[in-house]
Amino acid sequence: MIKLLKRRGKTVIISTHTLAGLLPTADRVILMHRGRLLSNIPASEFIKTITPFYRIHVRRKNPNEWTTVTASNLYEKLKEMTAVNSGYGEIIVEEPSIDEVINMLSKDGGD
Numbered sequence: 001m002i003k004l005l006k007r008r009g010k011t012v013i014i015s016t017h018t019l020a021g022l023l024p025t026a027d028r029v030i031l032m033h034r035g036r037l038l039s040n041i042p043a044s045e046f047i048k049t050i051t052p053f054y055r056i057h058v059r060r061k062n063p064n065e066w067t068t069v070t071a072s073n074l075y076e077k078l079k080e081m082t083a084v085n086s087g088y089g090e091i092i093v094e095e096p097s098i099d100e101v102i103n104m105l106s107k108d109g110g111d
Contacts, residue, residue: 003025006025018098019098026043028041033102053100053101055093056069057091059091
């Protein structure tokens with residue numbers, strides 16, 4: 001429905017606490033907290049802003065052993081893991097919570 005309205009040139013305002021499902025269809029992200037505007041930027045810029053705060057959890061051979069890396073050091077860590085061919089298993093990507101995004105944007109002063 002959102003994509004159809006977007007194709008028709010309509011503006012849709014959605015209030016949500018989950019980002020993943022909506023970011024691919026959004027043109028802009030407006031983030032408010034306690035009535036204060038924290039961010040009003042293009043969705044592509046918002047994605048770049050929050051990407052370093054994603055966490056990737058990788059399960060090792062032993063099901064009880066996990067390695068957690070952030071997006072900022074992901075490339076180096078994946079290169080290291082594949083170089084040693086250490087048999088990593090399940091991978092879980094965890095997006096930053098709304099609270100983490102609000103805290104990050106509040107510290108930066110918002111847009």
